[in-house]
Amino acid sequence: MSGIAGTKSSLTWAVHLSLAAMVLLWLFPTAGLLVSSFRTADQIATSGWWKSLSASEQNLTLRTDAPDQQVNQNGQFVIQGNLFDESSQSQISRWGTNSRSISDYAAGDTAELRKGGTVTVQTNGDYVMQSDEPFTGKRGTRIFVTAKSPPEFTLRNYNYVLFDPSNREGIAKAFFNTLTVTIPATIIPILVAAFAAYALAWMDFPGRALLIAVVVGLLVVPLQLALIPLLRLHNDIGIGKGYVGAWLAHTGFGLPLAIYLLRNYMVGLPKDIIENAKVDGATDFQIFTKIILPLSFPALASFAIFQFLWTWNDLLVALVFLIDSTGDTTVMTKQIVELLGTRGGNWEILATSAFISIAVPLAVFFAMQKYLVRGLLAGSVK
Numbered sequence: 001m002s003g004i005a006g007t008k009s010s011l012t013w014a015v016h017l018s019l020a021a022m023v024l025l026w027l028f029p030t031a032g033l034l035v036s037s038f039r040t041a042d043q044i045a046t047s048g049w050w051k052s053l054s055a056s057e058q059n060l061t062l063r064t065d066a067p068d069q070q071v072n073q074n075g076q077f078v079i080q081g082n083l084f085d086e087s088s089q090s091q092i093s094r095w096g097t098n099s100r101s102i103s104d105y106a107a108g109d110t111a112e113l114r115k116g117g118t119v120t121v122q123t124n125g126d127y128v129m130q131s132d133e134p135f136t137g138k139r140g141t142r143i144f145v146t147a148k149s150p151p152e153f154t155l156r157n158y159n160y161v162l163f164d165p166s167n168r169e170g171i172a173k174a175f176f177n178t179l180t181v182t183i184p185a186t187i188i189p190i191l192v193a194a195f196a197a198y199a200l201a202w203m204d205f206p207g208r209a210l211l212i213a214v215v216v217g218l219l220v221v222p223l224q225l226a227l228i229p230l231l232r233l234h235n236d237i238g239i240g241k242g243y244v245g246a247w248l249a250h251t252g253f254g255l256p257l258a259i260y261l262l263r264n265y266m267v268g269l270p271k272d273i274i275e276n277a278k279v280d281g282a283t284d285f286q287i288f289t290k291i292i293l294p295l296s297f298p299a300l301a302s303f304a305i306f307q308f309l310w311t312w313n314d315l316l317v318a319l320v321f322l323i324d325s326t327g328d329t330t331v332m333t334k335q336i337v338e339l340l341g342t343r344g345g346n347w348e349i350l351a352t353s354a355f356i357s358i359a360v361p362l363a364v365f366f367a368m369q370k371y372l373v374r375g376l377l378a379g380s381v382k
Contacts, residue, residue: 058146064129157349174332186308227316265298
């Protein structure tokens with residue numbers, strides 16, 4: 001019975017499990033990136049993103065106020081304050097005055113200082129230093145604490161990356177530069193490929209079969225082979241490096257797949273509609289704009305998704321065809337690569353920049369994904 005048409009395969013459960021595993025493998029890193037982009041640097045350094053909803057324990061080295069803040073109270077020199085920032089909600093469990101013994105004292109205990117005087121540290125970070133003699137030195141005393149911090153999420157990372165004028169990395173500028181490259185580089189090949197696909201699908205002219213074969217052959221040509229010759233051509237004709245060169249490069253590299261997908265879809269449209277339109281006196285241009293394009297929207301959207309994702313995530317073409325010395329045309333991928341070098345320890349900034357980079361492609365994919373399969377399967381079944 002298992003071989004009878006219409007019956008379910010006994011391996012359906014395996015297909016479902018495999019699909020679920022693939023979804024989870026892609027989902028976990030994205031979720032981790034999103035959660036990390038809202039966490040502070042200290043939390044990222046002490047616990048994984050999967051522990052972001054629980055309190056984290058960390059060892060910190062903090063300093064009291066400098067001796068110039070001391071006051072004389074009834075013959076005693078006193079320095080008091082709080083070890084944490086005003087916004088911190090951390091709670092101290094153990095502390096010490098020596099890096100080799102960071103947990104000698106519990107919160108509320110009093111310790112003797114090596115240079116004279118005492119210090120008392122409370123659970124919330126409040127401290128009081130007292131001495132019969134004035135405190136000396138330019139910096140405050142180091143206090144080593146073991147503190148538990150409650151879960152904390154902040155928008156400071158996004159504010160710094162996108163809006164802070166002191167941010168020299170220029171992620172916001174790179175974001176708009178990437179849009180400047182991606183939007184035209186997606187629209188131009190779709191327009192050109194739509195005309196070419198209609199001609200190859202519904203117009204009879206000599207050499208049509210040869211052109212279709214050439215388009216199929218161009219699908220397997222490696223991108224890297226054409227980069228340098230194309231750049232030399234751009235320099236010879238006066239285009240040089242810039243947005244125009246990048247648009248033309250992405251258009252040329254995307255056209256073979258665009259023509260292939262759109263031609264396969266258009267050739268599968270009902271022939272009677274085209275013939276009836278011609279009988280009614282419609283020109284090829286009218287048929288193309290008023291009949292073919294509206295009916296081909298799934299295929300157009302399918303290629304638009306691919307082209308947008310490829311162009312947005314591209315690094316190689318941007319490095320070759322965009323001017324890098326001034327930074328005015330730097331795209332997101334190039335900027336994030338530079339962040340890896342200059343911000344190797346600032347994981348909160350890297351996570352925020354990376355999630356901003358993938359947010360737009362995710363939005364485009366989810367907005368148009370219902371057309372993806374329909375466009376890819378176009379022409380596969382007659």
